[in-house]
Amino acid sequence: MARPLLLSGGPIYVPPRQAAAVGHAVAGVADDKSGPAYQRRTWDALRASITGHVNKATPANIRHVLPELLAENLVRGRGLLCRALLKSQAACPAFTDVFAAIAAVVNSKIPAVGRLLLVRLVVRLRRAHVTGDKHQLAAAAMFVAHLVNQGVAHELLALELVEMLLAEPTDDGVEVAVGVVTECGACPREVDAVFDALRSILVDADVDRRIGFLIEGLFAVRRTQFRGHPPVRPELDLVEQEDQFTHQIETPLEDSHVKQLDPETHLDVFKPSATFLQDEAAYEDLKRSMLGDDGEHIEESEPNDDDDDFHREDMEMEVIKDETATNLINLRRTIYQTIMSSAGAEEAGHKLLSIVRPGQEAELCAMLVECCKQERASSNTRFHGQLGQRLCRISRAYQAGFEACFARCYAAAHRIGTDELRAAAGL
Known part of the structure; x- marks a missing residue:
């Protein structure tokens, strides 16, 4: 019987015969696919x-x-x-x-x-x-x-x-x-x-x-x-445009906001899981859907009409509705950055017209009024007034948008501060 190995003193050379003896001794524990030893081996291999x-x-x-x-x-x-x-x-x-x-x-x-x-x-x-x-x-x-x-x-x-x-x-x-x-x-x-x-x-x-x-x-x-x-x-260029999934980090690159993001560093270290076998089986199903049953390359697999019809029916039955208003938030942020980075009203109007699409005129009017409320100098409010005047000359949709903004501001005038009310009146 092989003598036990004392490894507490640090890494040492282990002769092949003794290493094989140790391997056979722990084989029974390592073969348990739900145990921590087997999960650790698969983690290192992964x-x-x-x-x-x-x-x-x-x-x-x-x-x-x-x-x-x-x-x-x-x-x-x-x-x-x-x-x-x-x-x-x-x-x-x-x-x-x-x-x-x-x-x-x-x-x-x-x-x-x-x-x-x-x-x-x-x-x-x-x-x-x-x-x-x-x-x-x-x-x-x-x-x-x-x-x-x-x-x-x-x-x-x-x-x-x-x-x-x-x-x-x-x-x-x-x-x-x-x-x-x-x-x-x-x-x-x-x-x-x-x-x-x-x-x-x-x-x-x-x-x-x-x-x-x-x-x-x-x-x-x-x-x-x-x-x-x-x-x-x-x-x-490996991903079709309709298959792309674009992420937007909702916090600006400021130190106080970045601290709110969780990099999930715990995912980098091994931790035993009680549902290891179920998770592995679930990924096998996901892998078959990504690579096919035979695991061949995606571009080399032959199309199957029945599978296409099946997936097409699933896509038609599944309706995803975005209720997070991500697109609206991105549009408002873009409008705000464009207004604040423009040197003059003509430059701002030219840039905004290339950003705003039909049907988004009301959001542009609302953002222009909100930006004007935050200004303190009369020269800056004059900039917003000139920009609003140019937009109203282009389309009646902007006129309707500013009329709606005026109605909202008039109805909520008792809740608006004096400085904001004076700045909005200058628009």
Whole structure:
């Protein structure tokens, strides 16, 4: 009988014969698939497999790596996947678009992974900005830009990021902001305000000559309609637009709000689960729906008319109604940012008309009145009045919208403060 091994003193060399004896001694415990020992072994294997698939992905083999990655239990290992993506992307920023493509495909199948990745990115962005870690800040900002291009993150996140970097311009912050706009500047419609801020920094701010050359180079790229900087390379365009699931982080990139986000770091460590076998069986069903019964590549499987009819009937029966008003919140935020970043009424009107679609005129009128209420100087309220006058000349819908706003303000005049009432009357 082999002598017991005393491993409390630290890692030591174990001869193969003694290691085999120890393995046979604990075989009975490890074979229990519901026990902690077996769950720990599968957890270690899952972590190694996810890390390996992420690290070996390239634009040439990503279509073959993704089915192998999706075959792993990414619901259980979503924390491991997010950590592997963030760690690999920070170590090799040149492959950021590849990691963003992986995140986009997994997000289209399991949206919780995309949400968790964005939350951790926002937390990392704010921490790097506060501590002045340029390397981490640049890597995380580039990841956000490519996730916006892939449709995982809403474009407002990139705009808020650039606004945070340019609020108190420094050489490092402006350099990172230029990189973000270069990568995803062809996507957001509200990028004109960013270029106005960069122009003022180039003229007024005391920045290094190298940063000035970077800004001038960005303007040259913009004049060419971002030619040479496509949002997504053809070999990495793997998700159809209707299959994309876009996330919007509802908190701005401020320290007090970022602290409210939960990065769920407990998902990165092993914890035994009482429902381990049920969770594994549930993911097997999900994996079959994603990859097919035989586990072949998605693009190589032959279409089945019966399955298509079945899924089409399910889609017709399932009606999803969004009651969170996410689109309305995003529209109001975009209108507010456009109004506050415009230098004149004509510029603001031109930008707003390119944002607001038919049927949204009332929201624009309401936001203009709310912005006017917050002003204290008469010159600023004159700006809002000129903007409202130009909008009323364009369409009767804006006239009706302002009339409705006047009726609401008149009815609630006894609840409005004196300063707000005076500012609203100036509109």
